[in-house]
Amino acid sequence: MAISTTTYYLRIDRERTLRLYPTAERGSIFALEQRTRAYDDDNATTSMGGEVGGGNSNTMSASDRAQLLVDSFGSRKKQKVMNSRAANRVNVHSVVGSGDAMMRSVTEQRGISDENRRVMMEEGGNEKVHQVDAAYEQARRRMLPQYDVDADVPYKVYNAQSMAGVLAWEKTSRIVEKVLEKRVEATADGGDGGNKDWIAALLGKKEEHRPLSLTRLLESIDPARKGSNYRIKVVLFLHFVLKLHAKIQRGRGGTIEGGTLDDCIGKVFVPHEVGMRLFELFMSEREGGGYVASPQQKTKLHAHILVLYVIASGKEMSVPSINQLCRDMKLDAKEASLVLREAGFTVKKNGSGDVGAILSVPLTFPPPKRVTRT
Structure with a gap:
C-alpha cells in the first residue's frame, strides 16, 4: 500500500496489533504465515463424506488438501486448472440414492464374473484373498491346462x-x-x-x-x-x-x-x-x-x-519316473519338477535318482513365492 511518496508494508504481529513499516527498497513482501480463506461446505467434503470445515485436517482427503494449498498460495493459472478439475468432480453422496449403493457394490464386489469372484474368495470363507494371490491364480490359469478344482478324483x-x-x-x-x-x-x-x-x-x-x-x-x-x-x-x-x-x-x-x-x-x-x-x-x-x-x-x-504324460500313465495320475521324458525333451528334471508342482502335483525323488509325480485331491497349489528384500 502506498501513503504519500513512501511505500509501507503491513504487519500484524501475534498480539494482533497493526503496524506499518516503510520499505527499504522496491520489492515484494511475502508473509511467513498465512491462513487459508473460508470454503463452502459443498467443496469441503472429503471423498468419504467427512467434513473438512473447522480445521480438522485428519478427515481431509489428499485432493482437498491440494485444492486448499493452490487456492491460498498457487498462481492464478494453477487456480484455474484446479477449479476446472473441481467442477468436473462429482461427489458420490450428492447423487440421490446412488452413493450408498455404489459403496455397497464396491465392498461386495458386484458386477464381477463368477470366476473372478471365486478367485477373490478363499475356499470355505468370505475373507478376501490378497491381490498377489489373485494375480498368481490368473497367471496359473494362463500357464496350465484347464483344471477342475472341485474334482473328487485325481x-x-x-x-x-x-x-x-x-x-x-x-x-x-x-x-x-x-x-x-x-x-x-x-x-x-x-x-x-x-x-x-x-x-x-x-x-x-x-x-x-x-x-x-x-x-x-x-x-x-x-x-x-x-x-x-x-x-x-x-x-x-x-x-x-x-x-x-x-x-x-x-x-x-x-x-x-x-x-x-x-x-x-x-x-x-x-x-x-x-x-x-x-x-x-x-x-x-x-x-x-x-x-x-x-x-x-x-x-x-x-x-x-x-500333464499329458501323467494322464497317459493311467487313472491313478501317478508316474514313478519322468526322467526319460525329460531326456526326450532335453529338459532339466528340476525345471520339470517345478512345473509339476505348480500344476498341483507332489514330486519326489527316490534313491536311484528317478523323479516321480502324483496328483491328489482336493487340488492344492503351492503358495505364491513372495520376494523379500534384504
Missing part, C-alpha cells in the same frame, strides 16, 4: 480331450481307431497282433526317431483292455505335441519359418487339425512371417506335455 482334474480341442481330438481318435482295427485284423488272421507294428504305425517306423518314453508307455498298454483306447489317444496326441516342442528347440529363438500358417504346420509334420490347435495354444505370429514361441509359451508347452 483323473478328473485334467482332461486331455479338452486340451486337444474338438477337431484335433477327433483326428487323433480316427488315427488310433484305424491302427487298432488293423491290429485286430492281424490277430484274427492268426498273427500275434503285431505289437511292434501298431506302435510303429503310431510313432514311426524308425525306433531312433521315436521318443523312448512314449515307446515304453505304449508297450505297457494292452490295447485289448477296456479303457486302453483313451490312453493310446493321449499318447498319440502327446507325440504330436513333442514334435512341435522339438521343432521349436531346433528353430532359432523358438521360431518356425513359413510364409503362411499352413506352411509352418507342414514343417512340424502333424495333421493339420492338430497343428491348428498347437499353434493356437503355444505359438504367436511373428512380424515378417513365421511363428514364434515366447518364454511364457514354452513354459506352458512344458506344462501340457508333463
Whole structure:
C-alpha cells in the first residue's frame, strides 16, 4: 500500500496489533504465515463424506488438501486448472440414492464374473484373498491346462480331450481307431497282433526317431483292455505335441519359418487339425512371417506335455519316473519338477535318482513365492 511518496508494508504481529513499516527498497513482501480463506461446505467434503470445515485436517482427503494449498498460495493459472478439475468432480453422496449403493457394490464386489469372484474368495470363507494371490491364480490359469478344482478324483482334474480341442481330438481318435482295427485284423488272421507294428504305425517306423518314453508307455498298454483306447489317444496326441516342442528347440529363438500358417504346420509334420490347435495354444505370429514361441509359451508347452504324460500313465495320475521324458525333451528334471508342482502335483525323488509325480485331491497349489528384500 502506498501513503504519500513512501511505500509501507503491513504487519500484524501475534498480539494482533497493526503496524506499518516503510520499505527499504522496491520489492515484494511475502508473509511467513498465512491462513487459508473460508470454503463452502459443498467443496469441503472429503471423498468419504467427512467434513473438512473447522480445521480438522485428519478427515481431509489428499485432493482437498491440494485444492486448499493452490487456492491460498498457487498462481492464478494453477487456480484455474484446479477449479476446472473441481467442477468436473462429482461427489458420490450428492447423487440421490446412488452413493450408498455404489459403496455397497464396491465392498461386495458386484458386477464381477463368477470366476473372478471365486478367485477373490478363499475356499470355505468370505475373507478376501490378497491381490498377489489373485494375480498368481490368473497367471496359473494362463500357464496350465484347464483344471477342475472341485474334482473328487485325481483323473478328473485334467482332461486331455479338452486340451486337444474338438477337431484335433477327433483326428487323433480316427488315427488310433484305424491302427487298432488293423491290429485286430492281424490277430484274427492268426498273427500275434503285431505289437511292434501298431506302435510303429503310431510313432514311426524308425525306433531312433521315436521318443523312448512314449515307446515304453505304449508297450505297457494292452490295447485289448477296456479303457486302453483313451490312453493310446493321449499318447498319440502327446507325440504330436513333442514334435512341435522339438521343432521349436531346433528353430532359432523358438521360431518356425513359413510364409503362411499352413506352411509352418507342414514343417512340424502333424495333421493339420492338430497343428491348428498347437499353434493356437503355444505359438504367436511373428512380424515378417513365421511363428514364434515366447518364454511364457514354452513354459506352458512344458506344462501340457508333463500333464499329458501323467494322464497317459493311467487313472491313478501317478508316474514313478519322468526322467526319460525329460531326456526326450532335453529338459532339466528340476525345471520339470517345478512345473509339476505348480500344476498341483507332489514330486519326489527316490534313491536311484528317478523323479516321480502324483496328483491328489482336493487340488492344492503351492503358495505364491513372495520376494523379500534384504
